[in-house]
Amino acid sequence: MSRQTLKKEPFNLIISGVGGQGNVLLSAFVGEALVNEGFMISVADTFGVSQRGGSVTSHIKISKKTLYSSVTLKGKADVILGMEPVETLRSLVEFGNPDVFVIVNPRPVYPSGGVAYPDLDEVKKSIVKLSSQTKFVSATEEALKMGNPIYANIILLGSLVGAGILPISKESMMPILEEHFPGKMLDTNIEAFNKGMELAGH
Amino acid sequence: MSSIAMNKPGTTVLLMGNEAVARGAIEAGIGVAAAYPGSPSSEVLPAIAGVAKEMNIHAEWSVNEKVATEVAAGASFAGIRSFVVMKQNGVNVAVDFIVNLNMTGIGEGGMVIFVADDPGGMTSSNEEDSRTITKWLDNPLLEPSSAQEAKEMTKWAYELSEAVNLLTFVRGVTRISYTKSNVVLGELPERREKKAYFPELWDMYNPKKSKFTSGPFPIYHKPLHEKLEKAREIFETSTFNRYRGPENPDVLVITCGACTSYCTEAVDELRAGDRVGVLKLGTTWPLPEKLVAKHLSTTKKVLFVEEMDPFVEQSVMELAASLLPTTCDLTFYGARSGHLTPYNEQSTNLVINALMDILGTTYQPRDLTYDREAKEAIKIVPNRPINMCPGCSHRATFWAVKKALQLDGRKGFLCGDIGCYSMGFAGPGFFQSRTMHAMGSGTGVANGLGNLKHFGFDQPVLAITGDSTFFHATMPALVNGVYNNSNFILLIVDNSATAMTGFQPHPGTGQLATGEQATVVDMEGLCRAIGAEVKVCDPFDLDNATATLLGMMQQDAGVRVIIMRHMCQLVKDKRKIPRKYKMHVDSEKCLADTCGCDMLCTRLFGCPGLMVDRETGKASIDEALCVGCGLCTDICPANAIIREEAIG
Ligand code: SF4
Ligand code: SF4
Numbered sequence: 001m002s003r004q005t006l007k008k009e010p011f012n013l014i015i016s017g018v019g020g021q022g023n024v025l026l027s028a029f030v031g032e033a034l035v036n037e038g039f040m041i042s043v044a045d046t047f048g049v050s051q052r053g054g055s056v057t058s059h060i061k062i063s064k065k066t067l068y069s070s071v072t073l074k075g076k077a078d079v080i081l082g083m084e085p086v087e088t089l090r091s092l093v094e095f096g097n098p099d100v101f102v103i104v105n106p107r108p109v110y111p112s113g114g115v116a117y118p119d120l121d122e123v124k125k126s127i128v129k130l131s132s133q134t135k136f137v138s139a140t141e142e143a144l145k146m147g148n149p150i151y152a153n154i155i156l157l158g159s160l161v162g163a164g165i166l167p168i169s170k171e172s173m174m175p176i177l178e179e180h181f182p183g184k185m186l187d188t189n190i191e192a193f194n195k196g197m198e199l200a201g202h
Numbered sequence: 203m204s205s206i207a208m209n210k211p212g213t214t215v216l217l218m219g220n221e222a223v224a225r226g227a228i229e230a231g232i233g234v235a236a237a238y239p240g241s242p243s244s245e246v247l248p249a250i251a252g253v254a255k256e257m258n259i260h261a262e263w264s265v266n267e268k269v270a271t272e273v274a275a276g277a278s279f280a281g282i283r284s285f286v287v288m289k290q291n292g293v294n295v296a297v298d299f300i301v302n303l304n305m306t307g308i309g310e311g312g313m314v315i316f317v318a319d320d321p322g323g324m325t326s327s328n329e330e331d332s333r334t335i336t337k338w339l340d341n342p343l344l345e346p347s348s349a350q351e352a353k354e355m356t357k358w359a360y361e362l363s364e365a366v367n368l369l370t371f372v373r374g375v376t377r378i379s380y381t382k383s384n385v386v387l388g389e390l391p392e393r394r395e396k397k398a399y400f401p402e403l404w405d406m407y408n409p410k411k412s413k414f415t416s417g418p419f420p421i422y423h424k425p426l427h428e429k430l431e432k433a434r435e436i437f438e439t440s441t442f443n444r445y446r447g448p449e450n451p452d453v454l455v456i457t458c459g460a461c462t463s464y465c466t467e468a469v470d471e472l473r474a475g476d477r478v479g480v481l482k483l484g485t486t487w488p489l490p491e492k493l494v495a496k497h498l499s500t501t502k503k504v505l506f507v508e509e510m511d512p513f514v515e516q517s518v519m520e521l522a523a524s525l526l527p528t529t530c531d532l533t534f535y536g537a538r539s540g541h542l543t544p545y546n547e548q549s550t551n552l553v554i555n556a557l558m559d560i561l562g563t564t565y566q567p568r569d570l571t572y573d574r575e576a577k578e579a580i581k582i583v584p585n586r587p588i589n590m591c592p593g594c595s596h597r598a599t600f601w602a603v604k605k606a607l608q609l610d611g612r613k614g615f616l617c618g619d620i621g622c623y624s625m626g627f628a629g630p631g632f633f634q635s636r637t638m639h640a641m642g643s644g645t646g647v648a649n650g651l652g653n654l655k656h657f658g659f660d661q662p663v664l665a666i667t668g669d670s671t672f673f674h675a676t677m678p679a680l681v682n683g684v685y686n687n688s689n690f691i692l693l694i695v696d697n698s699a700t701a702m703t704g705f706q707p708h709p710g711t712g713q714l715a716t717g718e719q720a721t722v723v724d725m726e727g728l729c730r731a732i733g734a735e736v737k738v739c740d741p742f743d744l745d746n747a748t749a750t751l752l753g754m755m756q757q758d759a760g761v762r763v764i765i766m767r768h769m770c771q772l773v774k775d776k777r778k779i780p781r782k783y784k785m786h787v788d789s790e791k792c793l794a795d796t797c798g799c800d801m802l803c804t805r806l807f808g809c810p811g812l813m814v815d816r817e818t819g820k821a822s823i824d825e826a827l828c829v830g831c832g833l834c835t836d837i838c839p840a841n842a843i844i845r846e847e848a849i850g
Contacts, residue, residue: 045382
């Protein structure tokens with residue numbers, strides 16, 4: 001049983017993005033850290049064909065006492081980590097509520113097949129309207145500065161931890177990054193993680 | 203994930219349902235595991251294969267589910283516990299063997315199939331409830347409600363299988379297979395060096411003695427039913443069946459599998475714990491009738507919550523009918539009453555809705571003003587169609603197909619199949635595939651279409667198949683076509699992996715499930731030996747691929763094979779193969795709306811690496827997504843997309 005406290009029972013985290021952005025990796029990292037902290041969790045990732053460029057979400061239900069089903073109830077998200085603005089809004093519409101906390105990467109991933117993307121400012125406005133606690137983290141931009149858009153998700157992970165809304169700390173995250181990224185890759189990923197923490201105002 | 207092989211009983215680890223199933227089989231001491239990849243079951247076998255050496259297990263990707271089941275039966279006959287893994291469609295393939303296996307019974311080694319169904323068809327070409335099949339097959343069936351239980355059930359299924367001498371099914375669903383949660387590990391068996399031995403007993407008229415051949419059938423069919431009755435007896439006291447709720451509930455919910463937690467959550471959310479009881483069945487076929495009858499006698503209203511077919515619902519109603527008149531004042535709710543649907547996934551919210559109606563209560567999940575604002579905001583959220591990855595070789599193949607069919611001009615078309623290239627029926631494949639059914643069916647259907655000449659049929663017929671699908675089910679259709687003198691072209695898109703399900707190796711890749719080296723089955727040579735004419739192209743050499751295909755189309759006779767060979771982009775990424783080109787759009791040359799191409803590159807060609815610049819309206823490269831395959835250079839009519847050799 002964890003020593004850390006939970007703001008709510010269960011506590012619901014949703015990670016939203018587009019197939020290929022790496023939501024499964026993120027949910028695995030967060031999940032592992034939570035289990036190491038002694039929480040009981042259920043993680044539901046979108047698998048299958050949606051991973052080819054469709055909308056994907058990972059739902060993580062966190063509890064101190066029991067295992068819940070993995071999918072969040074309508075209107076019951078506590079935190080949404082958005083890797084893409086339209087996908088963040090999509091999750092907010094279904095799972096948001098006046099108390100939800102949002103961290104969002106404002107870089108759009110445009111849908112293919114000639115589907116129009118809405119005006120980005122309007123999307124951002126809607127997000128803020130549905131969550132008064134929204135933090136924009138320019139993860140893709142920062143990642144491109146580091147030389148590879150792939151770092152965006154570790155930057156976002158840093159922001160999620162840095163925002164202090166989950167019962168996990170940098171200390172609980174480090175061994176997981178160390179295990180996952182061998183050699184030189186580790187340094188760059190720690191750099192990305194720290195960047196994310198910094199952007200979250202940590 | 204190495205925790206699969208961790209020998210620390212009592213340790214809690216985070217496991218995906220599929221990994222928990224693998225662990226359960228390992229804890230049961232299996233000696234053989236065989237599977238064909240199919241999501242949502244694809245991760246079970248790799249988890250076992252990863253520890254196969256240290257645990258002395260033979261783990262293999264078989265060419266299809268029937269062969270996988272036969273491989274496992276062979277092991278069982280020789281006394282070794284064996285395991286088979288498949289998705290719902292795989293059961294259809296394996297069924298012919300299982301019907302016969304049930305007549306003879308398995309060997310001394312327990313035999314279990316884990317099948318992962320896919321309510322909602324999130325990772326499938328269909329939606330199908332395999333439980334109905336296990337019922338008519340006469341096999342015992344267990345349905346886990348969590349990753350932990352999936353592990354325990356898989357392990358226990360071997361005891362049951364050996365106790366009743368029957369193949370036993372453990373049936374999960376996507377939400378069980380793909381949910382990661384805390385799992386407490388059990389003990390690993392000692393590494394046994396058990397000698398496999400094929401028994402010698404044989405007496406055709408004694409089903410107890412005769413091993414592995416059946417007939418006369420009534421003599422063999424009768425014991426099958428007796429075995430099932432024995433399983434039912436064992437199920438009556440199984441701890442996989444549990445009840446939570448008051449002694450005499452206003453509503454008794456009968457549920458199973460992933461729906462179990464939806465039901466308990468719904469009861470908690472509605473604060474109806476004093477009025478609603480939940481009977482969770484883990485052993486769903488044969489139904490533990492005494493247990494269920496006992497619970498039916500405690501209530502007047504019964505709600506069934508399960509996914510897809512009203513399987514438990516029908517068994518319980520059949521039971522209730524047999525118990526008349528004691529059950530005459532029961533009212534049943536579920537799929538039949540329309541409170542829940544016999545298709546798609548269930549959810550806590552759907553169960554809440556059903557219970558609200560039956561209990562006459564209300565429930566408001568969130569602030570109403572917020573709800574209104576959310577419903578307003580959804581209006582600007584566009585759909586996000588699925589697409590092939592940036593740099594996918596199938597995009598090149600479908601472009602070549604589209605071009606060749608256009609140039610040929612005889613209204614030819616393509617019969618589709620199962621894999622990433624299934625997307626060929628939609629935008630990502632330029633709507634080229636016109637049929638799509640089961641594995642290998644595109645080629646089978648092409649066989650039929652290609653033999654209609656004497657009815658005036660003159661459209662060219664193409665069929666497409668993946669490399670893995672080719673070995674699974676396309677080969678017999680190809681033989682059939684050659685033998686029966688059909689007239690079609692088979693495109694084999696050979697991208698060195700079973701990409702859709704997670705890049706598993708297959709007979710053409712030279713690699714085993716365990717990662718060890720394998721004999722490469724030469725697809726090209728095989729097709730030639732079958733008697734087809736064979737050509738090989740790289741679809742990224744777009745002009746050549748198109749011309750070759752067109753040339754073959756115009757021969758208009760016999761079965762011709764064209765292998766489109768290029769590695770899956772994600773496999774290239776995994777192997778860290780560097781990108782070929784650096785891309786940019788020459789904004790002088792891109793004429794946007796005034797070009798007449800109607801934004802061919804973003805609207806029609808549709809690689810996710812291309813986008814329209816909001817300010818200029820011209821095409822541009824999305825550097826976060828483009829992988830530099832260079833293909834779009836070849837499709838832009840204004841030569842505006844520039845590729846330069848990437849350096850370093
Ligand atoms: S996984 Fe491979 S085959 Fe599938 S869409 Fe992506 S690149 Fe194409
Ligand atoms: S080069 Fe063109 S076709 Fe290839 S990935 Fe980049 S944008 Fe897509």
